[in-house]
Amino acid sequence: MAALLTIVLGITISADAYVPPPVTHVAATTTWVTQSYGIEATLEVASGRLDVVETLRVTNRAGLPISYLNISVLPRAFGFYEPTGRLTVDGERVATRWTTGTNLRVSLGRRLAPGEQATIRMPFRLTVGSAGGAFTARLSRDRGVISFGQWLPMVSPVLDSYGVGDPRVTTSAERITMDLTTTTRLPRDAVACAGLARAPAGSGTRWRCEIENARDFSFVVNPRFRLTRRTVDGIPMRVYTETVSGERTADLAETALRRLNRLYGRYPWPDLVLAEVGADDGFSMEYPAAIHLTRTKVVDPYVLYHEVTHQWFYAQLGNHQQHEPWLDEAFADFTARWLMGSPERSQCSDRPVDSPVFAWPAGRTAGGDWLSCDGYFHTVFYKGTEFLNAVRSAMGDRAFFAALREHIADNRYGMTTARRLLDHLQSRTDADLRPIYARYLEAY
Ligand SMILES: [Zn+2]
Numbered sequence: 226m227a228a229l230l231t232i233v234l235g236i237t238i239s240a241d242a243y244v245p246p247p248v249t250h251v252a253a254t255t256t257w258v259t260q261s262y263g264i265e266a267t268l269e270v271a272s273g274r275l276d277v278v279e280t281l282r283v284t285n286r287a288g289l290p291i292s293y294l295n296i297s298v299l300p301r302a303f304g305f306y307e308p309t310g311r312l313t314v315d316g317e318r319v320a321t322r323w324t325t326g327t328n329l330r331v332s333l334g335r336r337l338a339p340g341e342q343a344t345i346r347m348p349f350r351l352t353v354g355s356a357g358g359a360f361t362a363r364l365s366r367d368r369g370v371i372s373f374g375q376w377l378p379m380v381s382p383v384l385d386s387y388g389v390g391d392p393r394v395t396t397s398a399e400r401i402t403m404d405l406t407t408t409t410r411l412p413r414d415a416v417a418c419a420g421l422a423r424a425p426a427g428s429g430t431r432w433r434c435e436i437e438n439a440r441d442f443s444f445v446v447n448p449r450f451r452l453t454r455r456t457v458d459g460i461p462m463r464v465y466t467e468t469v470s471g472e473r474t475a476d477l478a479e480t481a482l483r484r485l486n487r488l489y490g491r492y493p494w495p496d497l498v499l500a501e502v503g504a505d506d507g508f509s510m511e512y513p514a515a516i517h518l519t520r521t522k523v524v525d526p527y528v529l530y531h532e533v534t535h536q537w538f539y540a541q542l543g544n545h546q547q548h549e550p551w552l553d554e555a556f557a558d559f560t561a562r563w564l565m566g567s568p569e570r571s572q573c574s575d576r577p578v579d580s581p582v583f584a585w586p587a588g589r590t591a592g593g594d595w596l597s598c599d600g601y602f603h604t605v606f607y608k609g610t611e612f613l614n615a616v617r618s619a620m621g622d623r624a625f626f627a628a629l630r631e632h633i634a635d636n637r638y639g640m641t642t643a644r645r646l647l648d649h650l651q652s653r654t655d656a657d658l659r660p661i662y663a664r665y666l667e668a669y
Contacts, residue, residue, distance in 0.1 A: 254294055255287035256396050260380055262442070264403040270411065270446060273353035273366040276309065279378060281345040283337075290336040296329045297381035299393060300351050300364055302590050310348035325385035326589055327392075329378070347378060358591045359388065361507030362517035370447040370467070370503030372517050374510050377401070377442055384547060388587030389594075389601050390554075391546040393441070397513075397638040401442040405432045414452040417465040417500035418444035419514035436494065436514055438638045440543055443512035445500035457482045460492055465500040466523060473524045474499060478516075481533035484564055489537045490630045493637065497536070499529075511535030511557075530561035542633045543640040548581050550601075552643060555609025562610060569614055572607035573598035577667035579643055580604055612665040619656040628653035643668060 263280040285291050300306040301323075311318050312331065320332040337343050353373075356365035363374040379395045386392045405416060407430045416424065418434035419442075425431065436442060445465065453464040453471030457479050464471045464478065478499055486492055494514040505520045511532050522528040534557040538544075544552035555578060562569055576584060576599050585601055587593030594600040617625040632641065632649050643666070651658050662669035 252292050253287075253289060254291050255285070256295075256380055256382055257285075257287045258294070258380060259284040259286055260396075260398040262377065262379070262398055262401040264377065264401070264405075264442075266403060267406045267408065268371075268446065269408045270369070270371065270448065271409075273351075273371055275351040275353065275373070275376075277347075277349050277351070279345075279347045279349070281347065281378075281380070282342060283345070283380065284342045285337045285339050288339055290338050291333065292336050293330055293332045294345070294380055295324075295383050296331055296347075296378045297384060297393060297395065298327050298329050298378045299375045299386055300353075301327050302386035302392075303354070303356050303360070303364065305351045305353050305364060307350050307352075308348065309350045312348075313346045314343050316346075324383060327386050328381070328383045349378070351376060355504070356590070357504075357507075359508050359595075360590060361504035362502050362510040362519050365502065365504060365507075367503030369449075370445065370501075372443075372445050372500075372502040374443040374512060374517055375441065379441065382545075386589040387547065387582055388590060388592040389585045390550045390582035390605075392582075394543075394545050394547060395440045396543065396640065397438050397440045400435065400437050401439055402435045403433070403442065403444070405434070405444075406430055407432075407446075411446075411448050412450075414450045414465065415448045416444060416446055417450060417463070417498050417515075418442075419494065419496060419498045419512075421463075421496070421498075438493070439513035440540065440638075441512050443510075443515045443517065445502060445517060447501075447503070450500075455479050457497075458486050458491070460494075461496045463496065463498050465498070467501055468520055469501075469523055474501075474518070474529065477524070477526050477529035478533055481530045481564060482536075485533060485537060485560070488560070488626055488630075489633055492536060493541065497533075499532075511539055513540040526565060527561050530564045531557045534560040534564075537633055541637050543636075543638075544642070545640070547583070549579060549643050550582055551578050551580075551605045551609045552641065552646065554605050555613055558606040559610040559613040569610045570607045572603045572611060574604040574608045575599055576604040576608075577665065578604060578609045578612050579666045579668055608665065612661070615661045615665070616650060616658060619658060619661060620650065620654040624654050625650070 261282045265278045267276045319334040322330045353366045364376045416432045420436040423433035450465040453475045455462045464475045498515045509518045516532040538556040539553040585593045
């Protein structure tokens with residue numbers, strides 16, 4: 226039955242019983258749900274404490290009833306997360322269980338039929354410290370700046386935090402709304418979020434942010450932020466910085482956004498936010514309609530072009546970032562270098578471009594070989610770029626970029642796979658791409 230359900234749904238299904246029971250007794254789940262998130266949050270900046278009541282409304286869009294959901298709670302990997310009350314579904318207390326370090330399995334307390342809705346209420350507290358290492362532009366507090374990235378518990382396949390790559394795979398929510406209250410008065414520009422809908426006139430304690438069609442929601446809080454505004458092709462862009470004026474960052478992001486609009490189709494959200502975090506090091510990070518920049522990278526052209534490209538490859542066109550990380554990272558690396566007119570970076574990896582993040586042993590929040598010849602960067606980024614340049618060269622620039630524009634438009638806010646994307650590219654050219662695929666990819 227489990228196998229049958231998997232075929233029918235094409236999604237995560239598990240059977241609790243060994244003897245095939247009637248369908249009514251199968252514990253089943255899916256990520257195929259319509260989701261909307263309402264966040265009521267109170268922030269004490271000095272301590273990094275965020276008290277949250279999250280309300281998640283889901284509608285089952287799978288073809289069969291489901292009985293539980295998997296929720297990704299990445300802050301738990303850093304010890305930043307604690308529940309502060311009962312988790313309820315439609316007002317009733319339900320059973321929950323941690324099945325990995327960061328996956329909370331939430332029983333729905335009943336079978337949710339196709340098309341049926343449930344409302345999950347989840348109260349919790351984050352006490353944010355420095356995450357360090359690769360994670361400083363995700364959920365971290367450094368030098369009094371708090372970066373809230375990959376912090377919101379969201380529906381996910383079963384995953385755990387991992388030290389290499391991006392440990393978060395979420396599908397787009399219809400809407401995410403946050404009402405943020407601060408325990409002390411802050412300047413208006415202290416809160417950097419996409420979809421800023423409400424802010425105090427000069428200083429105050431209440432902000433509201435709203436975003437639609439987003440697979441994640443992030444924000445950065447810094448009372449010392451300076452705001453630089455631009456409008457790019459009619460799209461408002463806000464750049465929040467502390468250590469630089471913001472003009473150089475805005476120049477780079479503006480160039481990237483304008484050229485990417487032409488290359489991959491117009492940016493779809495109502496605004497784009499870039500915000501500097503408190504740490505010097507670590508990796509800058511992309512979120513839908515938002516980019517968090519570490520201090521040493523806040524005016525780095527490559528990083529700006531790379532992160533803005535993720536607004537197309539990741540934010541619009543999603544992928545499984547643990548199983549097929551090249552689907553967003555190789556495109557971000559390739560496109561950044563294409564925009565800069567700089568040649569691809571030489572690489573020395575013997576590994577296939579389509580290696581999963583687990584090809585590099587790592588801890589849950591640190592470690593992993595990012596830098597050596599056979600490391601993550603050389604393999605997934607630089608060799609990925611070499612691969613994409615080979616495909617582009619075989620197809621011709623015009624056909625290559627047209628095919629990518631088409632694939633993004635056809636899958637906007639959804640997910641793709643390597644197989645689907647590569648088959649699509651092949652279908653748009655007379656050139657035989659298979660020898661190139663075979664040279665660089667394990668799966669071909
Ligand atoms: Zn990237």
